[in-house]
Amino acid sequence: MICDYETVIGLEVHAELMTSSKMFCGCSTAHRAAEPNTLVCPVCLGMPGSLPVINERAIEFTVRTALALNCAIAEFAKFDRKNYHYPDLPKGYQISQYDMPLSRDGWLEIEVNGTAKRVGVRRVHLEEDTAKLTHIDDYSLVDFNRSGVPLLEIVTEPDIRSVGAAREYATRLRQILRWIGVSTGDMEAGALRIEPNISVRPRGTEAFGTRTEIKNLNSIRVVAQSLEYEIQRQIDLLESGGAVVQQTLGWDEACSVTVPQRSKEFAEDYRYFPEPDLPPLILSSAWVHDVRESLPELPEERRRRYVDELGLSTYDAGVLTADRATGVYFEQAVEAYDGDLKKVANWVTGELFRLLNEMDTSIELSPVTPEALAGLLRIVDDGVVSASKAKDVFQAMVETGKSAQDVVEEQGLRQISDQDRLLSVVDAVIDENPQAVEDYLGGKGAAVGYLMGHAMRMTRGQANPGVVRELLGERLATLESSEQ
Ligand SMILES: [Zn+2]
Numbered sequence: 405m406i407c408d409y410e411t412v413i414g415l416e417v418h419a420e421l422m423t424s425s426k427m428f429c430g431c432s433t434a435h436r437a438a439e440p441n442t443l444v445c446p447v448c449l450g451m452p453g454s455l456p457v458i459n460e461r462a463i464e465f466t467v468r469t470a471l472a473l474n475c476a477i478a479e480f481a482k483f484d485r486k487n488y489h490y491p492d493l494p495k496g497y498q499i500s501q502y503d504m505p506l507s508r509d510g511w512l513e514i515e516v517n518g519t520a521k522r523v524g525v526r527r528v529h530l531e532e533d534t535a536k537l538t539h540i541d542d543y544s545l546v547d548f549n550r551s552g553v554p555l556l557e558i559v560t561e562p563d564i565r566s567v568g569a570a571r572e573y574a575t576r577l578r579q580i581l582r583w584i585g586v587s588t589g590d591m592e593a594g595a596l597r598i599e600p601n602i603s604v605r606p607r608g609t610e611a612f613g614t615r616t617e618i619k620n621l622n623s624i625r626v627v628a629q630s631l632e633y634e635i636q637r638q639i640d641l642l643e644s645g646g647a648v649v650q651q652t653l654g655w656d657e658a659c660s661v662t663v664p665q666r667s668k669e670f671a672e673d674y675r676y677f678p679e680p681d682l683p684p685l686i687l688s689s690a691w692v693h694d695v696r697e698s699l700p701e702l703p704e705e706r707r708r709r710y711v712d713e714l715g716l717s718t719y720d721a722g723v724l725t726a727d728r729a730t731g732v733y734f735e736q737a738v739e740a741y742d743g744d745l746k747k748v749a750n751w752v753t754g755e756l757f758r759l760l761n762e763m764d765t766s767i768e769l770s771p772v773t774p775e776a777l778a779g780l781l782r783i784v785d786d787g788v789v790s791a792s793k794a795k796d797v798f799q800a801m802v803e804t805g806k807s808a809q810d811v812v813e814e815q816g817l818r819q820i821s822d823q824d825r826l827l828s829v830v831d832a833v834i835d836e837n838p839q840a841v842e843d844y845l846g847g848k849g850a851a852v853g854y855l856m857g858h859a860m861r862m863t864r865g866q867a868n869p870g871v872v873r874e875l876l877g878e879r880l881a882t883l884e885s886s887e888q
Pocket residue numbers: 426429430431443444445446447448449552
């Protein structure tokens with residue numbers, strides 16, 4: 405019998421912090437750009453007798469993250485040694501945090517099928533990264549540049565119930581880490597790694613099933629893919645009368661399957677004990693308060709403000725708050741424009757995004773500044789350029805970096821609103837299209853559209869359509885009365 409299963413997922417995320425120096429020494433963290441084993445010193449090489457010194461910035465970044473995730477900050481925290489032997493760990497232990505982490509008990513709000521849901525964050529703690537191993541044929545290379553890079557560990561409660569929710573959590577968490585400036589969140593480069601743990605249980609039961617853990621996933625797509633696979637694998641196993649074995653798995657990208665890595669170590673195996681070379685951390689409430697004050701408006705708050713106060717659609721608000729820079733751009737343009745902010749939203753999410761995408765560049769590097777975009781919107785409002793020509797002007801602004809005003813003057817795109825000039829256009833159109841005029845006088849109102857189109861073509865789209873329509877109407881009315 406196929407029973408209905410519920411999925412239980414927890415996520416453990418490791419994020420490299422964007423400090424300029426390592427966790428316990430002064431070596432640079434720019435390890436990806438450097439030749440192997442050039443950013444090292446006795447501390448991060450684990451030489452006997454060397455002593456670690458705590459990087460204060462890394463503590464601040466951890467607390468920033470913890471506050472953004474609504475965690476309680478510990479007044480007293482400490483570092484511990486996590487003992488194990490592996491070639492990427494020169495000391496034979498990793499300095500981490502065991503029973504007294506910097507923070508606990510937070511949450512992150514996500515949206516699942518249109519409903520807000522909180523995912524509990526069990527803890528946010530700080531540790532050091534290991535060296536990097538590269539396996540080639542039957543030997544391995546080790547690069548200690550990454551050894552000692554500050555690493556944030558963010559662990560959720562097993563609160564996630566679907567693959568979609570896991571994806572949403574990972575996406576929002578990465579957005580926050582970037583937003584508050586603590587991590588690049590660059591998964592492709594390995595600066596953010598995700599390790600989900602998964603179990604299934606018959607729906608309606610309380611007890612958790614046996615869980616497995618998938619190590620080191622480096623894209624959100626792969627997180628979703630591996631979870632789908634692993635959930636089905638566990639269900640199939642249970643349905644066929646088997647049992648799930650608690651184990652650590654890896655994701656085999658080529659075959660799209662999870663594969664066992666090593667049997668799960670239990671916490672006791674690590675023989676944690678307090679790091680004797682480091683003092684405990686005592687965080688004053690005044691310092692924590694200052695860190696809290698320094699936090700920017702977070703994505704969720706901003707999204708809400710855009711919907712509730714600015715009246716934007718949920719969709720637009722979501723797009724405009726996808727990253728911090730977009731919101732900043734939007735707000736600067738709104739301020740410079742001082743008109744209907746929905747127009748600004750449309751331009752940013754429409755034309756601007758389209759062109760930035762085409763140019764494969766980011767909004768920070770946009771050749772059109774928020775003020776320049778506001779300038780374009782203003783001259784459209786003033787009738788200097790028609791709404792239909794505005795996109796061409798914008799395209800030219802992107803290409804040349806010039807202001808809307810300059811583009812309009814240089815390319816002769818100024819809208820023609822001059823009555824006398826347009827009157828001669830209208831007269832020419834009437835002269836050249838006797839059939840359409842006759843149709844109109846015979847009762848076919850639609851013929852006006854044809855005449856309008858002709859007038860717009862004659863002026864290469866520069867005629868002010870409102871003025872043309874008015875003049876054409878007047879002329880046709882005169883002809884109508886003279887016929888009667
Ligand atoms: Zn070092």
